[in-house]
Amino acid sequence: MRISRKLRLLVALVFFFFVLYPNPLVLVRSIEHISHPAVDPQAVASLARTLPNDPRLIEQAVLTRVVPYAYDWQSAGVPWYFPTTREAFAEGRGDCESRVVVLASILAYKHIPYTLRMSFDHIWVDYPGHVATALENPGVQLAVRQHGHFVFHWPRDFHLGAEVNAQIADYWTPMPLGRQALLFGGLLAIVLLNVIVRLARRAPVAARRLLARGRRLPAGPRGSL
Numbered sequence: 001m002r003i004s005r006k007l008r009l010l011v012a013l014v015f016f017f018f019v020l021y022p023n024p025l026v027l028v029r030s031i032e033h034i035s036h037p038a039v040d041p042q043a044v045a046s047l048a049r050t051l052p053n054d055p056r057l058i059e060q061a062v063l064t065r066v067v068p069y070a071y072d073w074q075s076a077g078v079p080w081y082f083p084t085t086r087e088a089f090a091e092g093r094g095d096c097e098s099r100v101v102v103l104a105s106i107l108a109y110k111h112i113p114y115t116l117r118m119s120f121d122h123i124w125v126d127y128p129g130h131v132a133t134a135l136e137n138p139g140v141q142l143a144v145r146q147h148g149h150f151v152f153h154w155p156r157d158f159h160l161g162a163e164v165n166a167q168i169a170d171y172w173t174p175m176p177l178g179r180q181a182l183l184f185g186g187l188l189a190i191v192l193l194n195v196i197v198r199l200a201r202r203a204p205v206a207a208r209r210l211l212a213r214g215r216r217l218p219a220g221p222r223g224s225l
Contacts, residue, residue, distance in 0.1 A: 008197075012190050019182045020079055030082040037101055037116060037145075038084035041109035044102060047089075048109040055112050055127040062103045068093050071174040079171045095170075096123050116145040119155060121166040 021027045041048070047066065051058050063069075070093040072081045083091070085105045088098035100116065103125045107114045115126040119140040132138070139157030143150040172180075 008190070008193065012186070015186045015190075016183065019179060019186065026076070026078050026081060030080060033082040033084060034097070035149075037082075037104070038086075039101060039104045039108055040085035041105050043085040043089055044105045045109055048106045051106065051110075053110055053112070055107060055114075056129055056131075058106055058110075058112075059103055059125070059127075062099055062106070066092075067099045067102050069099075070094055071170065072097075073171075073174045073176060079175065100125055116150075117141050118143040118145075118150065120158075120163050121170060 017024070051061055067088060072078055072095055075081075075091050075094045075098065076083070082097045083094065083101065085101045088094050088102050091098065100123050104114055104116065107125065107127060112127060117124055117126050117136070119135070119142050122135050122140075124136040126136075130136075137157075140155050141153075142155050143152045145151075
């Protein structure tokens with residue numbers, strides 16, 4: 001049986017995708033939510049009424065008490081998920097996407113102006129009086145949300161090695177061991193399948209060569225009665 005390289009590549013990609021996202025709709029929802037972040041002031045109204053009007057104190061409360069940090073593997077069971085405000089508030093933990101929608105929703109409830117900004121591996125809320133940090137500053141900014149959509153530009157401060165390390169830290173290191181084992185097992189199966197396919201292709205050629213050699217061998221002396 002002949003299996004094309006494109007088919008093998010497609011099977012590998014499908015396998016890896018379903019290991020990372022057993023429910024593909026989770027990824028679909030994430031893409032929808034990052035395109036249109038679900039900032040929902042009413043979802044956090046009860047909390048917002050108990051917080052001061054200083055955005056820096058609000059952010060501190062969100063980061064430390066309301067949505068303590070957790071990787072998406074821990075909070076959503078997938079490598080990346082962008083939740084709604086209600087989902088993030090109900091979960092009570094999450095990474096920068098979860099914190100962003102909750103913080104932005106509280107600021108919106110209090111009519112405090114804000115802007116969503118994004119780098120390659122982080123998203124944050126900018127507001128009057130926001131203090132720039134190594135993760136949140138104009139130099140690393142990849143996109144800013146303006147007029148209902150993100151406007152992209154290449155960041156001034158970009159280091160490939162640092163970005164690779166950040167991606168590994170965010171997505172590979174916290175991945176459950178069972179998922180890592182599935183990925184390694186799938187990779188091993190793909191390698192073995194390639195070896196089997198190559199051997200299967202070479203076997204008929206080798207058989208034909210042996211047959212041809214047998215036909216070319218001189219006949220031995222015939223015995224006499």
